[in-house]
Amino acid sequence: xxxxxxxxxxxxxxxxxxxxxxxxxxxxxxxxxxxxxxxxxxxxxxxxxxxxxxxxxxxxxxxxxxxxxxxxxxxxxxxxxxxxxxxxxxxxxxxxxxxxxxxxxxxxxxxxxxxxxxxxxxxxxxxxxxxxxxxxxxxxxxxxxxxxxxxxxxxxxxxxxxxxxxxxxxxxxxxxxxxxxxxxxxxxxxxxxxxxxxxxxxxxxxxxxxxxxxxxxxxxxxxxxxxxxxxxxxxxxxxxxxxxxxxxxxxxxxxxxxxxxxxxxxxxxxxxxxxxxxxxxxxxxxxxxxxxxxxxxxxxxxxxxxxxxxxxxxxxxxxxxxxxxxxxxxxxxxxxxxx
Numbered sequence: 001x002x003x004x005x006x007x008x009x010x011x012x013x014x015x016x017x018x019x020x021x022x023x024x025x026x027x028x029x030x031x032x033x034x035x036x037x038x039x040x041x042x043x044x045x046x047x048x049x050x051x052x053x054x055x056x057x058x059x060x061x062x063x064x065x066x067x068x069x070x071x072x073x074x075x076x077x078x079x080x081x082x083x084x085x086x087x088x089x090x091x092x093x094x095x096x097x098x099x100x101x102x103x104x105x106x107x108x109x110x111x112x113x114x115x116x117x118x119x120x121x122x123x124x125x126x127x128x129x130x131x132x133x134x135x136x137x138x139x140x141x142x143x144x145x146x147x148x149x150x151x152x153x154x155x156x157x158x159x160x161x162x163x164x165x166x167x168x169x170x171x172x173x174x175x176x177x178x179x180x181x182x183x184x185x186x187x188x189x190x191x192x193x194x195x196x197x198x199x200x201x202x203x204x205x206x207x208x209x210x211x212x213x214x215x216x217x218x219x220x221x222x223x224x225x226x227x228x229x230x231x232x233x234x235x236x237x238x239x240x241x242x243x244x245x246x247x248x249x250x251x252x253x254x255x256x257x258x259x260x261x262x263x264x265x266x267x268x269x270x271x272x273x274x275x276x277x278x279x280x281x282x283x284x285x286x287x288x289x290x291x292x293x294x295x296x297x298x299x300x301x302x303x304x305x306x307x308x309x310x311x312x313x314x315x316x317x318x319x320x321x322x323x324x325x326x327x328x329x330x331x332x333x334x335x336x337x338x339x
Contacts, residue, residue, distance in 0.1 A: 095152035280328040
């Protein structure tokens with residue numbers, strides 16, 4: 001009899017264990033990755049989830065006491081599920097052949113990571129507020145860790161994808177113009193700096209004999225000085241921040257704005273400025289400049305909009321009388337000129 005009771009007790013324990021191993025799907029709602037994803041998409045907080053699940057279980061005649069609906073438990077399930085989902089996304093994601101890395105709170109148009117030209121959010125790493133390291137170095141370190149973690153270090157390009165094709169075109173243009181005489185030394189220096197910026201010092205033959213000139217006056221009559229000094233500060237930015245006292249030339253946060261300006265100057269302004277003195281190519285060059293400014297919105301919308309607005313103030317000289325000049329331009333296809 002004692003044995004029978006003992007067996008009955010053991011049998012009862014087995015049933016309880018089987019029940020625990022196969023819980024009712026209703027009570028596993030907090031651990032379901034699919035449902036947890038919908039909670040995240042709809043921005044439902046952990047405390048709100050507990051309340052909603054309690055009401056749902058009660059409405060279908062369930063027993064809410066079988067669920068642990070505390071905030072800590074719900075949040076723990078949520079963190080575990082999010083990690084599972086994130087690991088699966090990372091495992092199934094295929095890096096593109098070429099990509100650009102954006103960081104430091106830049107707003108992206110899309111974050112779905114699907115298809116060509118889309119944006120993929122790699123992570124939102126925490127950066128310590130109090131550190132002996134510079135903020136730029138901290139951002140650089142966590143960015144490198146992220147691209148290595150996602151196995152896409154090899155596909156990150158040094159320039160936006162839209163500018164990679166433009167780079168070789170502007171590079172050849174600068175090399176060809178350096179072979180010609182310049183009316184002013186500052187003009188040649190600007191083209192040389194642009195070539196140095198694009199080639200990263202690899203065009204040794206084209207840049208033979210070039211050296212940085214001593215800074216001169218900075219005023220409206222010498223408007224090109226702003227371009228010359230901006231490119232020099234960009235090229236020497238890392239050295240300036242590393243060797244000179246903080247704020248000696250510019251604040252750390254200003255370097256990024258200087259680099260944005262220089263990128264625009266090199267890829268949009270200089271190619272147009274080099275060909276501006278040729279009257280026969282003026283109509284086409286002006287049209288190409290407008291098109292490049294519109295396309296530049298994809299790279300830097302703030303600079304592009306400001307440039308388009310500024311250029312729009314000088315549209316008065318784009319008259320019909322200037323169009324026939326294009327008939328004498330060698331840069332326009334013969335068939336188009338005959339048409």
